[in-house]
Amino acid sequence: MNGQNSIDICLSPALYSYYAGRQDVCVVVVDVFRATTCMCAGLHAGVAGIVPVAGVAEAERMKAAGRIVAAERNVAKCGFADLGNSPFDYMQAWLRGQEVVMTTTNGTQAIALAREAGRLVAGAFVNLSRVVAFCEACGTDVQVLCAGWNNRVNVEDTLFAGALAGRLLQSGRFAATSDAVRMALSLWEAGKADLKTFLQGTEHLQRLLAHGLERDVDYCLTLDAAPALPVYDKPSGTLRAFQG
Amino acid sequence: MNGQNSIDICLSPALYSYYAGRQDVCVVVVDVFRATTCMCAGLHAGVAGIVPVAGVAEAERMKAAGRIVAAERNVAKCGFADLGNSPFDYMQAWLRGQEVVMTTTNGTQAIALAREAGRLVAGAFVNLSRVVAFCEACGTDVQVLCAGWNNRVNVEDTLFAGALAGRLLQSGRFAATSDAVRMALSLWEAGKADLKTFLQGTEHLQRLLAHGLERDVDYCLTLDAAPALPVYDKPSGTLRAFQG
Numbered sequence: 001m002n003g004q005n006s007i008d009i010c011l012s013p014a015l016y017s018y019y020a021g022r023q024d025v026c027v028v029v030v031d032v033f034r035a036t037t038c039m040c041a042g043l044h045a046g047v048a049g050i051v052p053v054a055g056v057a058e059a060e061r062m063k064a065a066g067r068i069v070a071a072e073r074n075v076a077k078c079g080f081a082d083l084g085n086s087p088f089d090y091m092q093a094w095l096r097g098q099e100v101v102m103t104t105t106n107g108t109q110a111i112a113l114a115r116e117a118g119r120l121v122a123g124a125f126v127n128l129s130r131v132v133a134f135c136e137a138c139g140t141d142v143q144v145l146c147a148g149w150n151n152r153v154n155v156e157d158t159l160f161a162g163a164l165a166g167r168l169l170q171s172g173r174f175a176a177t178s179d180a181v182r183m184a185l186s187l188w189e190a191g192k193a194d195l196k197t198f199l200q201g202t203e204h205l206q207r208l209l210a211h212g213l214e215r216d217v218d219y220c221l222t223l224d225a226a227p228a229l230p231v232y233d234k235p236s237g238t239l240r241a242f243q244g
Numbered sequence: 245m246n247g248q249n250s251i252d253i254c255l256s257p258a259l260y261s262y263y264a265g266r267q268d269v270c271v272v273v274v275d276v277f278r279a280t281t282c283m284c285a286g287l288h289a290g291v292a293g294i295v296p297v298a299g300v301a302e303a304e305r306m307k308a309a310g311r312i313v314a315a316e317r318n319v320a321k322c323g324f325a326d327l328g329n330s331p332f333d334y335m336q337a338w339l340r341g342q343e344v345v346m347t348t349t350n351g352t353q354a355i356a357l358a359r360e361a362g363r364l365v366a367g368a369f370v371n372l373s374r375v376v377a378f379c380e381a382c383g384t385d386v387q388v389l390c391a392g393w394n395n396r397v398n399v400e401d402t403l404f405a406g407a408l409a410g411r412l413l414q415s416g417r418f419a420a421t422s423d424a425v426r427m428a429l430s431l432w433e434a435g436k437a438d439l440k441t442f443l444q445g446t447e448h449l450q451r452l453l454a455h456g457l458e459r460d461v462d463y464c465l466t467l468d469a470a471p472a473l474p475v476y477d478k479p480s481g482t483l484r485a486f487q488g
Contacts, residue, residue, distance in 0.1 A: 182446060
């Protein structure tokens with residue numbers, strides 16, 4: 001395994017402490033539906049930075065202080081917020097060059113959990129190739145953290161983790177010994193030919209379709225549709241587009 | 245969904261609180277390698293009862309008090325114990341009619357976690373058909389609790405969960421809406437044709453093979469090899485063979 005880094009996958013934030021690696025690990029947080037997809041969509045469309053906050057109260061305080069705020073709980077936009085959790089919200093022209101404060105049901109909690117990692121980036125199907133390239137260049141172990149849904153595992157984040165692991169293992173620079181990686185790779189093999197069909201009947205897809213959000217779903221499942229790489233800057237607590 | 249019960253799967257003890265259902269749920273604890281396989285093997289061979297305890301210290305006290313004790317940590321038998329965690333240990337003639345106190349790295353912890361459930365049974369590949377029949381007769385929701393490894397998910401317990409879910413869903417009496425069930429079913433579809441080959445390279449299989457335990461592995465993967473159903477009796481804290 002000379003010269004190889006490891007990749008591991010944590011299927012739920014509640015399992016993070018059992019998977020957390022060394023300080024210099026690169027953590028890829030994924031919340032396909034829809035937080036990390038929104039981050040990619042926003043930064044790709046020219047948003048200057050995204051400030052993830054875990055709590056609604058904190059987001060509300062920042063709104064009162066004059067910040068632009070995106071806030072969602074259980075699929076719906078919070079009343080006080082400027083934006084909800086649709087990637088299309090983040091593509092509006094008036095947001096270019098602005099910073100957006102963001103809180104979502106699962107994704108921003110996962111980021112809060114992993115923000116002490118050596119490197120923290122946001123991954124989704126819409127920026128998969130950028131994440132692959134970043135991990136390959138990183139020179140450290142990689143840890144995928146699936147945001148899940150209220151600490152339950154979900155299919156879409158696990159699929160992304162499998163897709164990423166598959167690409168990294170292919171390169172020969174990574175090795176995996178973890179059962180979670182085996183499980184995610186197997187799921188990706190089963191689903192990769194048609195993600196949307198494979199996801200029929202899954203919990204969060206049902207929830208989004210019930211809210212009339214099929215357009216969001218289609219966007220979230222489009223590979224490399226928003227090739228920006230959100231990287232977390234610790235001092236400022238802000239995700240910004242990686243320039244490289 | 246009239247007349248249907250639900251089946252759900254918890255991939256790690258650390259996720260149990262996010263999956264735990266109503267009080268009258270039937271929890272199936274699984275630790276394929278090897279705790280729940282041992283329980284089936286023992287009860288099938290005539291052991292009268294198995295008393296799971298979570299801690300080594302408690303097991304040691306019970307040994308000092310004259311009980312027959314099985315104790316294992318990280319694959320190896322504890323020095324003070326009569327038995328380790330091999331299913332063949334439990335088949336010895338001198339154990340017939342005896343009760344065995346048992347503690348293992350993961351399986352007995354999972355049982356401790358779920359012992360307040362309405363019904364608690366131990367499942368493994370060696371008693372799969374008995375578990376299916378019991379769940380079908382139960383009339384309650386079913387919750388599979390995978391013991392995993394130190395709270396990390398593993399392939400073999402997830403495979404069992406997928407096999408059980410597949411059989412229960414086939415019957416038409418059960419429905420599943422959980423993503424965890426989708427993931428386990430997909431894994432089972434990928435692995436069912438040849439479990440041992442599918443498990444090559446997985447964490448716990450490697451660990452067992454490194455200890456020369458291939459015979460245990462083969463036994464643990466044999467469907468219905470020990471068709472006893474360990475049911476947890478709350479007042480006595482003992483797993484006994486279900487008569488029915």
